[in-house]
Amino acid sequence: MIEVVDLHKAFGSNNVLKGANLKIEKGETLTIIGRSGVGKSVLLKHIVRLLEPDSGYIQIDGENILDFDRKQLMAYRRRFGMLFQGAALFDSMTVDENVGLSLREHTNTPEEEVKEIVSEKLRVVGMKGIENLKPAELSGGMKKRVGLARAISMNPEFILYDEPTTGLDPIMADAINDLIIRLREELNVTSIAVTHDMTSAYKISDRIAMIYEGEIIFAGTPDEVKNTDNPVVQQFIRGEAEGPIKAV
Ligand SMILES: Nc1ncnc2c1ncn2[C@@H]1O[C@H](COP(=O)(O)OP(=O)(O)OP(=O)(O)O)[C@@H](O)[C@H]1O
Numbered sequence: 001m002i003e004v005v006d007l008h009k010a011f012g013s014n015n016v017l018k019g020a021n022l023k024i025e026k027g028e029t030l031t032i033i034g035r036s037g038v039g040k041s042v043l044l045k046h047i048v049r050l051l052e053p054d055s056g057y058i059q060i061d062g063e064n065i066l067d068f069d070r071k072q073l074m075a076y077r078r079r080f081g082m083l084f085q086g087a088a089l090f091d092s093m094t095v096d097e098n099v100g101l102s103l104r105e106h107t108n109t110p111e112e113e114v115k116e117i118v119s120e121k122l123r124v125v126g127m128k129g130i131e132n133l134k135p136a137e138l139s140g141g142m143k144k145r146v147g148l149a150r151a152i153s154m155n156p157e158f159i160l161y162d163e164p165t166t167g168l169d170p171i172m173a174d175a176i177n178d179l180i181i182r183l184r185e186e187l188n189v190t191s192i193a194v195t196h197d198m199t200s201a202y203k204i205s206d207r208i209a210m211i212y213e214g215e216i217i218f219a220g221t222p223d224e225v226k227n228t229d230n231p232v233v234q235q236f237i238r239g240e241a242e243g244p245i246k247a248v
């Protein structure tokens with residue numbers, strides 16, 4: 001289990017996280033929702049210690065990840081696959097090189113086997129046979145899928161998805177949703193997704209947590225989210241300009 005405890009993070013005078021608390025249970029898919037710029041990506045980055053908090057901490061199975069030395073941190077990060085916002089593929093590298101990057105850099109897997117694993121992961125995301133293409137030759141949806149193939153290349157226990165469906169057409173978005181559900185079922189992964197796509201959040205999530213003004217103000221099942229009388233949550237999930245959240 002991952003536990004985020006009283007996380008504070010400021011960039012200069014910009015206080016982004018102001019005491020965020022969140023528990024992620026093994027095997028669940030938890031989605032973090034909230035407005036643009038509220039700190040969703042920042043929170044996700046803290047979970048793999050790509051950012052360090054000003055105060056507060058993150059525990060995995062009772063161990064504080066801030067206490068990890070370099071070697072422990074590397075081992076910890078290897079348990080994660082991360083689909084970055086915008087896929088973050090390397091433009092100069094082929095799909096094969098992108099997906100096989102960690103295997104080639106961090107393991108001694110023979111080249112022949114790496115190629116097999118890359119093909120298999122591409123098959124899982126429905127992108128078989130595109131090994132030799134470059135990112136510039138892919139559509140947005142294809143890039144997300146390749147990013148996902150890379151995220152699962154090392155058989156992670158946890159997958160972090162940052163905006164997996166943003167910018168995709170509704171059908172491709174739904175295909176990505178199905179893929180996220182299938183990965184949980186087939187690979188038994190624990191997932192943390194960040195999104196403002198409520199259709200996706202309802203479909204993929206066991207629980208949904210909302211971040212607002214630096215804190216997690218609500219966490220519950222999709223039904224609990226829909227039925228809460230919290231006015232901030234209601235305004236957000238209905239996408240209304242009027243309400244306690246100021247539009248600008
Ligand atoms: N490395 C950084 N240095 C300085 N400020 C940062 C850094 N990363 C994020 N921020 C700031 O922190 C705030 C939260 O950013 P974040 O990327 O987490 O937003 P978000 O909720 O993911 O938004 P979106 O939905 O648009 O992706 C923003 O004000 C952003 O400018």
Ligand SMILES: [Mg+2]
Nearest residue numbers: 040041085162
């Ligand atoms: Mg973001």
